Amino acid sequence: MSxxxxxxxxxxxxxxxxxxxxFRADQPRLSITDVANATGYDRATARRCxxxxxxxxxxxxxGKYFALTARALRLGMGALTAMPLPQIVQPWLDQLSQxxxxxxxxxxxxxxxxxxxxxxxxxxxxxxxxxPGSRLPAYCTSMGRVLLAALPEAEARGIINASELRPRTxxxxxxxxxxxxxxxxxxxxxxxxxxxxxxxxxxxxxxxxESQGGKVVAAMNLGMAAxxxxxxxxxxxxxxxxxxxxEGLRRELT
Amino acid sequence: MSxxxxxxxxxxxxxxxxxxxxFRADQPRLSITDVANATGYDRATARRCxxxxxxxxxxxxxGKYFALTARALRLGMGALTAMPLPQIVQPWLDQLSQxxxxxxxxxxxxxxxxxxxxxxxxxxxxxxxxxPGSRLPAYCTSMGRVLLAALPEAEARGIINASELRPRTxxxxxxxxxxxxxxxxxxxxxxxxxxxxxxxxxxxxxxxxESQGGKVVAAMNLGMAAxxxxxxxxxxxxxxxxxxxxEGLRRELT
Numbered sequence: 001m002s003x004x005x006x007x008x009x010x011x012x013x014x015x016x017x018x019x020x021x022x023f024r025a026d027q028p029r030l031s032i033t034d035v036a037n038a039t040g041y042d043r044a045t046a047r048r049c050x051x052x053x054x055x056x057x058x059x060x061x062x063g064k065y066f067a068l069t070a071r072a073l074r075l076g077m078g079a080l081t082a083m084p085l086p087q088i089v090q091p092w093l094d095q096l097s098q099x100x101x102x103x104x105x106x107x108x109x110x111x112x113x114x115x116x117x118x119x120x121x122x123x124x125x126x127x128x129x130x131x132p133g134s135r136l137p138a139y140c141t142s143m144g145r146v147l148l149a150a151l152p153e154a155e156a157r158g159i160i161n162a163s164e165l166r167p168r169t170x171x172x173x174x175x176x177x178x179x180x181x182x183x184x185x186x187x188x189x190x191x192x193x194x195x196x197x198x199x200x201x202x203x204x205x206x207x208x209x210e211s212q213g214g215k216v217v218a219a220m221n222l223g224m225a226a227x228x229x230x231x232x233x234x235x236x237x238x239x240x241x242x243x244x245x246x247e248g249l250r251r252e253l254t
Numbered sequence: 255m256s257x258x259x260x261x262x263x264x265x266x267x268x269x270x271x272x273x274x275x276x277f278r279a280d281q282p283r284l285s286i287t288d289v290a291n292a293t294g295y296d297r298a299t300a301r302r303c304x305x306x307x308x309x310x311x312x313x314x315x316x317g318k319y320f321a322l323t324a325r326a327l328r329l330g331m332g333a334l335t336a337m338p339l340p341q342i343v344q345p346w347l348d349q350l351s352q353x354x355x356x357x358x359x360x361x362x363x364x365x366x367x368x369x370x371x372x373x374x375x376x377x378x379x380x381x382x383x384x385x386p387g388s389r390l391p392a393y394c395t396s397m398g399r400v401l402l403a404a405l406p407e408a409e410a411r412g413i414i415n416a417s418e419l420r421p422r423t424x425x426x427x428x429x430x431x432x433x434x435x436x437x438x439x440x441x442x443x444x445x446x447x448x449x450x451x452x453x454x455x456x457x458x459x460x461x462x463x464e465s466q467g468g469k470v471v472a473a474m475n476l477g478m479a480a481x482x483x484x485x486x487x488x489x490x491x492x493x494x495x496x497x498x499x500x501e502g503l504r505r506e507l508t
Contacts, residue, residue, distance in 0.1 A: 010306045013270035025335035052264045068333035070364035076330030079322035081279035110324035
């Protein structure tokens with residue numbers, strides 16, 4: 001195969017995957033124009049990628065809008081179900097969540113976002129539903145700050161600088177230096193607390209999950225309605241139980 | 255663009271997606287040979303697709319084995335988080351699961367398999383961990399039988415005939431006619447019961463979830479250890495509560 005042809009193949013696959021990524025919770029149905037705008041590809045390329053997804057069973061097309069099918073779940077879901085981490089942490093999350101009566105989650109970092117890998121939910125306290133695969137920005141979430149604190153400082157700052165630092169609530173920190181100061185505190189304390197920076201009325205506390213070798217492989221948090229717990233209560237009541245899970249998982253995570 | 259070049263692009267994307275599908279819970283790490291064998295592509299094609307996934311950040315390569323990254327979760331997870339169904343059913347599942355003390359799940363059909371979209375877990379009763387994105391064969395699961403019963407009979411038989419009918423336990427039905435008879439009963443009764451056909455010691459009961467227009471859009475089940483409930487108990491205790499959820503969701507699902 002000639003080099004040109006190889007690079008065509010590489011380019012076609014790379015573009016098709018970028019098009020697949022355009023389908024997200026806030027934009028489940030997309031037109032050719034939507035995809036062209038989101039990716040920067042010309043309409044012909046966007047159209048070709050979308051029609052390929054349809055021909056292979058990954059998307060449907062109603063004439064104007066495209067939407068993903070159950071088959072598309074085979075792609076990234078394979079990645080999730082192929083990861084040992086969600087399987088290992090789920091029983092711990094179920095137990096922790098029942099003990100404290102709040103929702104417990106585990107996530108990892110992907111670019112400027114955290115991705116939920118596992119979750120045990122008591123009752124919904126956030127306006128948005130969270131489930132494995134859901135994403136939130138790292139800069140303003142307790143798990144995000146824990147994961148950023150585990151990185152070399154320059155790398156964490158790079159991610160903060162690449163983030164869209166939006167005041168989601170009046171309490172959201174949006175100045176990079178202020179966020180980096182908070183991250184340094186998280187590194188020192190070994191846990192992160194978020195007080196209504198993601199959504200008013202919501203507090204959360206997160207700790208890193210380490211492997212046997214001491215590497216931070218994920219973050220775990222408890223999220224609760226602010227009316228149910230002050231920051232001090234949250235630290236006093238939840239942190240000791242989270243430390244027990246952290247210790248238990250350190251033995252299971254390689 | 256010439257027709258040849260277009261079909262190259264289509265082919266490259268289609269092949270790359272097939273390669274992505276090879277990564278599953280039971281085979282998270284794959285070599286070039288593994289992928290070539292699983293897809294039927296030659297080694298050069300498998301290698302080119304895998305290296306493209308690495309260059310685009312969707313996979314890692316340790317020299318021999320490839321594995322998917324957190325970025326790969328953007329692909330199919332987009333499909334899951336883009337679906338309104340999991341968001342709508344989750345609070346109902348949480349409540350139902352707490353009421354009855356068993357795990358509640360919702361799934362849809364994809365080919366010969368059911369795909370879990372949402373789940374509320376009490377304690378784990380199966381040897382395998384189930385989470386959104388997990389898959390089980392349709393022919394031997396309660397949700398699978400409910401979803402097959404909602405299809406035209408010829409279509410259901412087509413799926414059964416395409417399935418690998420394996421005796422997962424001594425109780426698994428593996429004869430197509432026997433399975434079709436059971437599916438007809440499910441269609442008549444409006445629910446399906448599975449007695450240790452997926453795994454010994456596990457029973458489950460499933461009902462269809464219908465939209466306002468009366469279309470079956472998913473199946474919901476309760477799964478429990480066989481020691482906790484006879485079939486009669488399961489129908490008497492669980493079915494009425496499942497009917498309530500079914501009615502409630504009929505108003506929410508469009």
